[in-house]
Amino acid sequence: MSFLHSKRPEAHEVFTPGRVPLAKNNIYVPRPAAEGALLRCVQRHWVPVVFGEFGVGKTTLVLRYFQDVKEDGRLVFISSAEALTMARVFEVCLDHLNYSVEVESSSAQSVDANAGVNFGFVKAEAGGTLTDERRRRLVISSPTDTAVISVLSEAKLVLVIDEMHRATDSFRTELVNFIKATRAGAEGFNLVLIGTSLDAKLLVASDEGINRYIQETRVSVMTADEARTIVDQGFEKLKLRIADELADRLVRASVGAPTIVQELCLDSAESALEESRDEVLESDISKAVSRYLDQHEARMSSRYYSAIETQGQKRYRKRILHAMATLESDYATMEDIRDAVSVALGESVPSTALSGPLRDLKEEDYGRILQGVDRVISGEVIQNLSTFTDPMMKSFVRFMGNLDTTGLGTPGAR
Ligand SMILES: Nc1ncnc2c1ncn2[C@@H]1O[C@H](COP(=O)(O)OP(=O)(O)OP(=O)(O)O)[C@@H](O)[C@H]1O
Ligand SMILES: [Mg+2]
Structure with a gap:
């Protein structure tokens, strides 16, 4: 083979299931709507809450968008909000900026009136690479500490926190206070949250005043x-x-x-x-x-098969699952489900016909494929929403529903 022929890469260097496509040979398709929304947020100094169904490309979108920032050494990516505290967030950010950081044990916690939660102390000492005027010792005792906020904004950090749906309520409270403090004069610093559509609502629910700083940013299928x-x-x-x-x-x-x-x-x-x-x-x-x-x-297959009925004319459990899998939102109200099932069946189906099958789908006997979530939204409205218990199930159900039409598999024979 001549040297003029470029070498063929390996298939796994091109396609990246389960990995974020960031390398040269990886395929990334631009998502103009979501990228545009991110740009707007960053320019306006708002906090985007990037949301969308499981595996739809949220993390990829954000990491691709901030690739230059990362090369510039200004990106701090926290891959999950699970068990996260603001003290830990500061620790990670300051560590990134070469401070040596020490978080004091909970025995020395302060109770900050603004933050309303126990915060602890983060002590940090600037490392060798910082210029003299930025060498400073920080003792941070609240999530609204101005010293740490000015360090973050001087460094023009972009902080991304992924998997916000795993956050605890107390972390959310700390975060809301932090967001309010950073909006009041932290040019340069940007915060990006990745989670579900409920996460933005939960943040807003804990403090209406945060509304104007937070922007839900959908990544569609x-x-x-x-x-x-x-x-x-x-x-x-x-x-x-x-x-x-x-x-x-x-x-x-x-x-x-x-x-x-x-x-x-x-x-x-x-x-x-x-x-x-x-x-x-x-x-x-x-x-x-x-x-x-x-x-x-x-x-998933076994759960799917134990949930749907293979006989009977209406097969409402199967209809409900397939209707929910095609809805844009991950959280469906009874009305959403009823409308989608009616469209699919081409006739109007009353909610009363669906409530039994919907309840069944949340039972162990039927694989507990769905679950109900009660949410207090905007401080008052309580909605009984249905969602897939396993977030991956939503695209899987669509996959199963579509298979017959592609001629690429015979799920019925399984
Ligand atoms: N814009 C894109 N172009 C090409 N492939 C993509 C794109 N976005 C996502 N992918 C592929 O889809 C997979 C899932 O993407 P990603 O992990 O970003 O989704 P997610 O929404 O963050 O998922 P999760 O809900 O699990 O957090 C990736 O492994 C990647 O291979
Ligand atoms: Mg992700």
């Missing part, structure tokens, strides 16, 4: 064109051909979930390459589809 771009660009990098019609079916099977597109593409590319072919065939994709099903079988 991928359009067919976006998913098709992953298929086309990825296979092109791998010098693999695919028939137009087949690429379309692959896209349809992926039901707008980038995770699934990436996984099916990787498996079918490897299957073609193993046989030294330069064309991806239907058999490669069917194999990828059945591998996807096998891989998730223990966790």
Whole structure:
């Protein structure tokens, strides 16, 4: 082979199921709507709460957006809000800025009137790389401490906190106070939260005054064109051909979930390459589809099958699941479900016909595939919302619902 031919990368260097596509050969499809919303927030100095269904590309969007900031050494990414405290957040940020940091044990906690929670002390000493005027000793005793806020803004840090739905209430309270303090004069510093649509509401619920600083930013499921771009660009990098019609079916099977597109593409590319072919065939994709099903079988297929009914005319449990899987929001009210089921059935279905089956879907006997969540939103309205217990189930249900139409698998035979 001539040196003029560029080397073919490995399939796993191109497709990245389960990883964020940040490397050169990875495929990233721009998400203009969400990227535009992020830009607006950053410019206006607001806090975006990036939300969207499981695996839809929230973390990817944010990390791609701030790639330059990261190269500049100004990005602090906290991958989960689980067990997080503001003291820990400061510790991570200051550590990033080369301070040596010490968090004092809870025995020495202060109770800050503004913060309203026990905070503890964070002590930090500037490290060697900072200029003299920024060398300072910090003793931070509250989430609204001005000294630490000015250090963060001088450094023009971008702080990203992912998985906000795992945050405790006390962390949320601290965060709200911190956000209010940073908005009052911390140019340069930016905070980005990633979570579910409820997280923004929970933050607002704990303090109405925060409303104007927080901006919900949705990442929607991928359009067919976006998913098709992953298929086309990825296979092109791998010098693999695919028939137009087949690429379309692959896209349809992926039901707008980038995770699934990436996984099916990787498996079918490897299957073609193993046989030294330069064309991806239907058999490669069917194999990828059945591998996807096998891989998730223990966790999801069995739950899915125990939830749906295979007989009966109405099959409301199955209808409800499929209706919920197509809703944009991850949290559905009875009215949302009723409307979506009515559209799917082409007739108006009363809520009373659905409430029994909906309750069943939350029971152990039917795999507890759904759960109810009660939320106090804006301080007063209590809504009984339904959501998938396992967040991955939503795209899986769509996947199962679509499989018959793609001709790439035979779930009924399983
Ligand atoms: N814009 C994109 N272009 C190409 N692939 C993408 C894009 N966004 C996401 N992906 C693929 O989808 C997968 C899931 O993305 P990501 O982890 O960012 O989603 P998420 O919404 O943060 O998921 P979770 O709900 O699990 O936190 C990634 O591994 C990546 O391969
Ligand atoms: Mg994520």
